[in-house]
Amino acid sequence: MRFVWFWTFWHWSKESFRAGHLLRSPLQGVGGHWDEWFQHEASEQDLRAIEQTGRSESTQREFIAWLFRHWADDCQGSPSRMAPRFVAAQLAQVPPFKKWRAFEKYRDSYGLAGVSALVLSGESAGGAEDVRRVEAVVLPADSAGQKLIPEGFQAEAAEFAAARSAAQGVLRGKGLLILLGLWVFGGRRPYPRWFSTALSAGWVAVAGLILFLLMGPEPGNQLFLLSAVLLVLWCTLMLVAAAAVVTQSFRAWRTGAELRAFLEQSQMRLRMNGGLTLKGGSAGLPFCLNLLLALHHSRPEAARRSWIWNRFFSEMHSEAESWAATGVITAAGYVSPVVIEPKLRACLQHNRIQHILTPRQREATQRALCAIKPSTGAIKKESSPELVSSPMQIGFAAEKPCLRIHRCRHLAQAIMALGRLNDRRRIIANVFPLIVSAIMVGGLPDLRSILLPYPAPVAVEPASASPYFLWASLDTKHPRYFSAVLESRYWSNRRAEVQPRGGLTPSVRAEIRLHRVIGTEASEEEGFVWIERRRRFLTREFLPGERVGRYSIPYLTRIGHE
Amino acid sequence: MSNEISIEQLLRWRAARAEAEAPPAPRAARLLELARPWWETWPERFQRLVERLGSIQIAYGHAMAEPVEARRSGYPVPTLIVRRAEELETSVCVLYLGVRDGRLRLRFQLEKAIAHMPDTVEATFVAQGFTRPLFSASAVLSVDNEYRIDCELPEKLARDWKELKVTDRMPFRLILRSDKEGP
Numbered sequence: 039m040r041f042v043w044f045w046t047f048w049h050w051s052k053e054s055f056r057a058g059h060l061l062r063s064p065l066q067g068v069g070g071h072w073d074e075w076f077q078h079e080a081s082e083q084d085l086r087a088i089e090q091t092g093r094s095e096s097t098q099r100e101f102i103a104w105l106f107r108h109w110a111d112d113c114q115g116s117p118s119r120m121a122p123r124f125v126a127a128q129l130a131q132v133p134p135f136k137k138w139r140a141f142e143k144y145r146d147s148y149g150l151a152g153v154s155a156l157v158l159s160g161e162s163a164g165g166a167e168d169v170r171r172v173e174a175v176v177l178p179a180d181s182a183g184q185k186l187i188p189e190g191f192q193a194e195a196a197e198f199a200a201a202r203s204a205a206q207g208v209l210r211g212k213g214l215l216i217l218l219g220l221w222v223f224g225g226r227r228p229y230p231r232w233f234s235t236a237l238s239a240g241w242v243a244v245a246g247l248i249l250f251l252l253m254g255p256e257p258g259n260q261l262f263l264l265s266a267v268l269l270v271l272w273c274t275l276m277l278v279a280a281a282a283v284v285t286q287s288f289r290a291w292r293t294g295a296e297l298r299a300f301l302e303q304s305q306m307r308l309r310m311n312g313g314l315t316l317k318g319g320s321a322g323l324p325f326c327l328n329l330l331l332a333l334h335h336s337r338p339e340a341a342r343r344s345w346i347w348n349r350f351f352s353e354m355h356s357e358a359e360s361w362a363a364t365g366v367i368t369a370a371g372y373v374s375p376v377v378i379e380p381k382l383r384a385c386l387q388h389n390r391i392q393h394i395l396t397p398r399q400r401e402a403t404q405r406a407l408c409a410i411k412p413s414t415g416a417i418k419k420e421s422s423p424e425l426v427s428s429p430m431q432i433g434f435a436a437e438k439p440c441l442r443i444h445r446c447r448h449l450a451q452a453i454m455a456l457g458r459l460n461d462r463r464r465i466i467a468n469v470f471p472l473i474v475s476a477i478m479v480g481g482l483p484d485l486r487s488i489l490l491p492y493p494a495p496v497a498v499e500p501a502s503a504s505p506y507f508l509w510a511s512l513d514t515k516h517p518r519y520f521s522a523v524l525e526s527r528y529w530s531n532r533r534a535e536v537q538p539r540g541g542l543t544p545s546v547r548a549e550i551r552l553h554r555v556i557g558t559e560a561s562e563e564e565g566f567v568w569i570e571r572r573r574r575f576l577t578r579e580f581l582p583g584e585r586v587g588r589y590s591i592p593y594l595t596r597i598g599h600e
Numbered sequence: 601m602s603n604e605i606s607i608e609q610l611l612r613w614r615a616a617r618a619e620a621e622a623p624p625a626p627r628a629a630r631l632l633e634l635a636r637p638w639w640e641t642w643p644e645r646f647q648r649l650v651e652r653l654g655s656i657q658i659a660y661g662h663a664m665a666e667p668v669e670a671r672r673s674g675y676p677v678p679t680l681i682v683r684r685a686e687e688l689e690t691s692v693c694v695l696y697l698g699v700r701d702g703r704l705r706l707r708f709q710l711e712k713a714i715a716h717m718p719d720t721v722e723a724t725f726v727a728q729g730f731t732r733p734l735f736s737a738s739a740v741l742s743v744d745n746e747y748r749i750d751c752e753l754p755e756k757l758a759r760d761w762k763e764l765k766v767t768d769r770m771p772f773r774l775i776l777r778s779d780k781e782g783p
Binding site: 054057058059060061062067069070071073074077078128131132192 | 673674693694695696697698705707713742743744746748750765766767768
């Protein structure tokens with residue numbers, strides 16, 4: 039077994055913690071514990087072995103590799119994947135590791151990418167040094183109950199509490215609802231390109247069919263087929279859209295719930311070098327985003343189930359170095375305005391930052407960014423004496439700033455921006471189906487009456503009391519899909535709509551005004567009233583459908599009077 | 601004329617010059633005074649500091665969101681930091697406590713980071729409720745704002761503190777002084 043001395047130390051640390059000699063758990067207090075063990079407890083043999091390991095950089099690296107690959111796996115009670123990084127960073131501060139070259143990269147960093155915070159030092163008007171790298175690691179919860187520990191800076195506990203609550207809310211809470219709402223309305227979908235094209239074509243086809251039915255030639259017998267195709271196509275598209283939204287929302291909720299539970303059981307360590315004492319809460323937004331990223335670093339497998347979270351974490355993981363953020367975050371996840379101009383200037387002077395997340399405020403615009411001049415103190419372009427004496431002039435062929443501002447009112451918007459989940463084409467692609475669907479919903483009863491006709495109505499009382507009118511009262515709840523047609527040789531042939539009518543005897547009926555045909559020899563009781571189906575779609579009425587009833591004039595005039 | 605000087609001659613010349621420039625050796629009375637603990641040298645000041653230390657009231661108020669059984673935070677030890685220009689009331693958190701073979705090994709961390717803390721301070725242990733100091737020892741800065749103490753313990757204290765745990769209430773308070781400072 040290699041590096042037995044480290045196991046000896048680890049065992050001593052665990053036993054001392056169990057016996058009540060150590061306050062912090064073996065993992066949380068590993069730096070101090072090592073220092074104590076190395077100074078007072080390590081045997082001569084251990085010290086010799088440690089010295090031997092530290093003799094060359096390659097053996098030092100072997101030890102680090104062993105820490106990451108073997109010790110982390112065997113180390114019980116520290117399930118976080120961040121544990122080896124944390125241990126390496128802690129050990130890098132104490133002898134003898136503080137002199138080992140292999141530990142150099144862990145001396146002021148965990149070696150993790152993170153969204154930078156914009157924290158102005160003193161009276162700075164905004165310089166590249168004000169863009170501060172933030173790293174977060176997740177460890178198992180400390181027995182002392184500390185949930186968030188700053189490293190390399192100091193801040194009020196309330197600052198962290200708000201960032202932590204906001205992270206919890208966006209994982210499972212109101213923040214998640216806002217995130218899902220934003221995604222549903224204008225978020226990129228997890229479809230392959232061919233599928234997206236097919237869906238778009240489907241919606242265009244639905245719109246085309248609607249237009250054909252509204253303005254095209256009389257479909258005649260094809261109406262049933264066209265209506266069926268329209269309804270099936272629309273339902274399919276709606277089902278696909280709803281299934282994608284529901285499935286992804288459910289997966290996002292499950293993943294968020296799992297990560298939130300993990301967050302609640304964990305201790306977060308936020309590292310920002312510089313020894314600053316933070317005044318103000320404008321680092322809340324980057325802190326919160328880095329907390330989320332740290333959760334992903336610890337549990338990458340959790341996000342794989344949800345496309346939304348996976349995309350956000352993957353993009354953030356790979357692009358975090360080029361992002362900076364500023365904004366006071368509330369516990370509910372809302373981002374409040376901050377002093378912005380010097381921070382934009384700081385980003386402009388930083389060659390790595392390409393995107394900045396800001397609160398939604400007037401000063402945070404691309405135009406304001408272009409108007410920002412380098413501060414007098416931050417950039418000093420010194421001209422060499424040779425150039426001053428020579429007639430040569432310097433021409434600054436300045437490019438437009440490549441910094442892009444992403445304004446957010448809520449943490450969810452920051453997540454959408456960071457995860458590149460925003461898709462303007464999707465907004466258009468959503469508005470178009472919404473309009474089409476609204477039209478479809480309006481026309482659904484009409485399509486239903488075409489595809490599944492309502493039962494034929496029966497003539498009922500009351501009959502008309504007036505000799506100038508013939509009433510065809512029908513027992514139907516869908517009068518707008520029926521009409522009555524009078525066919526007689528004595529009376530003028532007429533068509534009347536069936537509709538609910540009031541008066542002394544309210545009923546659903548067609549009222550046919552009676553006009554005698556001049557010069558006829560037929561009897562006034564001769565003739566029939568036909569009940570026809572009406573076929574319509576929204577504003578258009580097609581040719582009448584089948585006749586579903588026939589009543590003689592005497593029957594209709596005497597019904598209820600017998 | 602030869603410029604060659606032997607190494608021996610050069611060393612003798614350097615030693616003679618160093619002796620001539622060196623300050624005079626302190627007198628025995630001065631040495632005795634330096635060897636005395638600071639609380640005997642400045643008893644009034646010590647008395648005042650102890651009174652102030654005794655008046656520090658520190659206790660955790662658990663506005664609990666989680667069950668208290670799950671916590672293992674230890675008790676804060678009231679501490680007075682004495683510097684040339686100021687005296688600061690604070691507390692320290694005892695991180696490691698081990699008494700073995702008559703020696704005390706203690707690690708503590710200041711509850712709040714204080715700017716310009718020296719690498720070495722003199723820690724004077726004052727018993728709870730007593731005005732006499734128990735002993736003093738040098739505390740050396742370690743990693744992450746932690747100080748460590750390794751010192752001999754009086755026999756009685758070694759016996760009494762042997763079973764002490766970091767989670768117990770500590771039977772002492774601390775006065776932390778920078779080593780070379782006067783009253």
